[in-house]
Amino acid sequence: MVRKLEILTPMKEEDLSVLEQLEASTRKVPAGTELAVQGEPFGAVVVLRSGWAMRFKTLADGRRQITNFAIPGDVIGLYANMLVVADQSATTLTDVEIAEFPQEMMTDLFRDHPRLAAAFAWTAAREEAVLAEKVVCLGRRSAHERLSHLLLEMLRRLQMVQLTQGDRYVFPVTQELIADTLGLSAVHVNRTLSRLRAEGMIEVDGPVIHVKRVSELTDAADFDDLYLYSQRMPEGMRSRLAS
Amino acid sequence: MVRKLEILTPMKEEDLSVLEQLEASTRKVPAGTELAVQGEPFGAVVVLRSGWAMRFKTLADGRRQITNFAIPGDVIGLYANMLVVADQSATTLTDVEIAEFPQEMMTDLFRDHPRLAAAFAWTAAREEAVLAEKVVCLGRRSAHERLSHLLLEMLRRLQMVQLTQGDRYVFPVTQELIADTLGLSAVHVNRTLSRLRAEGMIEVDGPVIHVKRVSELTDAADFDDLYLYSQRMPEGMRSRLAS
DNA sequence: CGGCTACTTGAAGGATTTCAACGTAGGTGG
DNA sequence: CCACCTACGTTGAAATCCTTCAAGTAGCCG
Numbered sequence: 001m002v003r004k005l006e007i008l009t010p011m012k013e014e015d016l017s018v019l020e021q022l023e024a025s026t027r028k029v030p031a032g033t034e035l036a037v038q039g040e041p042f043g044a045v046v047v048l049r050s051g052w053a054m055r056f057k058t059l060a061d062g063r064r065q066i067t068n069f070a071i072p073g074d075v076i077g078l079y080a081n082m083l084v085v086a087d088q089s090a091t092t093l094t095d096v097e098i099a100e101f102p103q104e105m106m107t108d109l110f111r112d113h114p115r116l117a118a119a120f121a122w123t124a125a126r127e128e129a130v131l132a133e134k135v136v137c138l139g140r141r142s143a144h145e146r147l148s149h150l151l152l153e154m155l156r157r158l159q160m161v162q163l164t165q166g167d168r169y170v171f172p173v174t175q176e177l178i179a180d181t182l183g184l185s186a187v188h189v190n191r192t193l194s195r196l197r198a199e200g201m202i203e204v205d206g207p208v209i210h211v212k213r214v215s216e217l218t219d220a221a222d223f224d225d226l227y228l229y230s231q232r233m234p235e236g237m238r239s240r241l242a243s
Numbered sequence: 244m245v246r247k248l249e250i251l252t253p254m255k256e257e258d259l260s261v262l263e264q265l266e267a268s269t270r271k272v273p274a275g276t277e278l279a280v281q282g283e284p285f286g287a288v289v290v291l292r293s294g295w296a297m298r299f300k301t302l303a304d305g306r307r308q309i310t311n312f313a314i315p316g317d318v319i320g321l322y323a324n325m326l327v328v329a330d331q332s333a334t335t336l337t338d339v340e341i342a343e344f345p346q347e348m349m350t351d352l353f354r355d356h357p358r359l360a361a362a363f364a365w366t367a368a369r370e371e372a373v374l375a376e377k378v379v380c381l382g383r384r385s386a387h388e389r390l391s392h393l394l395l396e397m398l399r400r401l402q403m404v405q406l407t408q409g410d411r412y413v414f415p416v417t418q419e420l421i422a423d424t425l426g427l428s429a430v431h432v433n434r435t436l437s438r439l440r441a442e443g444m445i446e447v448d449g450p451v452i453h454v455k456r457v458s459e460l461t462d463a464a465d466f467d468d469l470y471l472y473s474q475r476m477p478e479g480m481r482s483r484l485a486s
Numbered sequence: 487c488g489g490c491t492a493c494t495t496g497a498a499g500g501a502t503t504t505c506a507a508c509g510t511a512g513g514t515g516g
Numbered sequence: 517c518c519a520c521c522t523a524c525g526t527t528g529a530a531a532t533c534c535t536t537c538a539a540g541t542a543g544c545c546g
Contacts, residue, residue, distance in 0.1 A: 039469070055258070057379045060465050065379040079368035084478065087372040087470045107483040110361040114353040117360060124367055125322035129330040131374040136300045136308040138381035139426030143502070172526065183382030187502050190526060224302050226282070237293050237325065240350040386534070417492065428535050433494060487546105494541070503532070510525080516518090 015121050018109075023047060023099040035076060035090040035098075036161040042086050044100040051096030052172055055088045056180065066181040068130065069093075069154070069173070073161045079124045081106065094172050115241050122233055129227040138183045141221075143192045146182040148221035151202065155211055156225050167211040258359050258430050261352075266290060266342040278319060278333040278341075285329050287343040289319040294339030295415055295430045297421065309424040311373065312336075312397070312416070316404045322367045324349065337415050358484050365476055372470040381426045384464075386435045389425040391464035393443060398454055410454040 026049050029035075032157040035046050038057060055077065067088060070076050075091050081103045110117045133153075137146050151171075158169045175193070179186040196202045201217045203210040211217060233241075269292050272278075276319050286449060296313040298320065313319050319333050324346045330345045330464060354359045376396075380389050394414075418436070422429040439445045443458045446453040454460060474482075 053546085057375065059379070059383060063383045065373050065382040067378050079364060079371055082300070082365050082368045082476060083372065084476070085469070088375060100356045104479045104483055107361060109363070110353075110357040111484065114357065115518090117354040117357070117364075118350060121322060121360075121364060121367070122325050124371070125325045126365070128322055128367070128371055128374060129326065131371065131378060132300065132310050132331060135310050135374060135377050135381060136302070138378060139308040139423075140302060140306045152505080176524080180382075186524090188502055191502095217476070233325060233327070236347045237350045240347055241354070281543095419492080429492090430494090430536080431534055437494085490544085491544095492541105492543085494539100496538085496540105498535100498537085500535075501533090503530100505528105505530080507528085508526080510523100512521100512523090514519100514521080516520095 007171045015113055018113055018116060022101045022105070023049075024101045029092055029096050029098055031092055031094050031096075033092045033096075035092065036086045036088065038087065038089045039085055041084065042077070042081045042103060044102050045078065045081050045106065046090075047099040047101075048072055048074050048076060049097040049099055052093040053090055053096060054093055054173075054177070055090045057088050064180045065183065066177060067134070068127075069181075071154075071157060071161060072163065075120075075123065078120060078127065091176075118233075118237075118241055126228070133227045143184055144184070144214055145221050146184070146194065147178070147189065147192045147196065148217050149199070149223050150178070150182060150198075151209060152214070152217060152221060152223045153213060153225075153228070154209075155214070156228055160228075167214055169209055170207050171209045172207050255358065258356055258429075261356055261359060265344045265348070269342045272335055272338075272339050272341055274335055274337050276335045276339075278335065279329045279331065281329055281438050283328055283330045285320070285324045285326075285346060287345050288321065288324050288349065289333075290342040290344075291315055291317050292320060292342055294341040295336040296333055296339060297336055297416075297420070298333045300331050307423045308426065310377070311370075311421060312424075314397075314400060314404060315406065318363075318366065321363060332485075336420075347427065361476075363485055369471070376470045386425065386427050386431055387438065388431065388464050389427070390421070390435045390439065391460050392442070392466050393421070393425060394439075394452060394454060395457070395460060395464060395466045396468075396471070397452075398457070399471055403471075410457055412452055413450050414452045415450050 030186050031051075035053060036042060036055075048070050053074075053076060054066050055065040055068045055070065056064055058064045070090070077086070077088070080087060107118075109120070137149055141149065154171060155164065155167060155169060158164045163169060173181075175189045176186040178184075179189045182189065184192075193202075193204065196217075197204060201211070201213050201220070203212055217223070249434040265403050274294075278296060279285060279298075291313050293315050296307050296317075296319060297308040298311045298313065301307045301308055313333070320329070320331070323330060349363075352363070380392055384392065397414060398407065398410060398412060400405045406412060416424075418432045421427075422432045425432065427435075436445075436447065439460075440447060444454070444463070448457055460466070
């Protein structure tokens, strides 16, 4: 996480040490643990150090919609923690290592460490952009496009944290979970995956996804990683923060 | 906007005067004006004083997905302005009055007015919650549920800024725009609206929506306004900010 | 009045869901 | 060590929701 933030904004010694402190105490948690429950107060802000988690909302009748997968380096509900009760649930998908800090620390951050607060705000902006892209996917893309888009998004995000080998990555997610991510049925996800395999776009070996034709798939999904913004802040903002 | 923020966090004289300054210079802009264009740098942060606007993303082949409607008091792309280029476009739907401030002012805010920065962060958290709810709508709700949900969401949001008369409000949006919001075709939106009318849930008179059976519609849509959070910050955070 | 835009309605087609059955692998207990 | 169980993946067939195409109406503005 520290690495990710450093690219964005100029940091001072002082900020870095605060960050280190935030991430100091990690603990291990098994797969299937609830990190947050929709409608209940938040415990703490969670930073994922290793492993996978997901955030989701459920409807009264049990339908479920996954809003995001969290991978190492992600903060789970960075800003959502400012709400009185959680608007979403979060569960670990694999065994994970997490670091936690109390939500009040966010407030202290605003008061005492404006550069860090701005860096977190930048992160929140990116989270919002990712959500907006999901809205577009679900609203206006076909099943084939949605699945292609998801596989490419995960590839890019995992590349950013060096968790890929070539265009291969471990995706520890069942087809039913993919269905709940893409707003489809598990059956249709299965068929669409088969089609992507038949088209030679991907290869699947257990939980390992190998994207064989990145550029063709990028075209097919109209995938544009602009929204993942690995970029910096605008210069004007950087320089003002530095002072 | 000032009223909305005041509920959230304790403000001091100093903060309020900054806010007033931000909103000082308003200007009028006609319907159909582009406030931001996807892929181009942002101009300024825009606060909507009166009228309606929308934010949307377009795909390469022209498909469009509206991500949100902006109503008076809303800030358009509060945090999106921290990105180098806009991830979404924004256009006015009616004649509007807007106040603008340069994006660098956001950075100054973090440095010099932590309470305001925290209040804005809270607003961003709420925006994120709204987006997440849209993901659920598009992924897991039927056309009938989506439309019901949208009509109720607009009712609640407009109530918050006193722009309703009873359960009636002006919704200056064509059926085609509703379609682009809900991920449906305009034809199907028309049929679904007819059905809601036939069921006695709503009455439509030109741009005026009258929700006749709020509670029935709320049930039918599984609408829960939790995510609109008219609530305050958690007490722990409030008190820390006050000091 | 003509032309535009928005709304409406019918009919056919398609994408996706649902239901159902079967195969496989991993884990558990007898 | 094998039988059983469960979770996940796969495939076929029928049903459904929604889209597309097409045509027609109504209101508004120059």
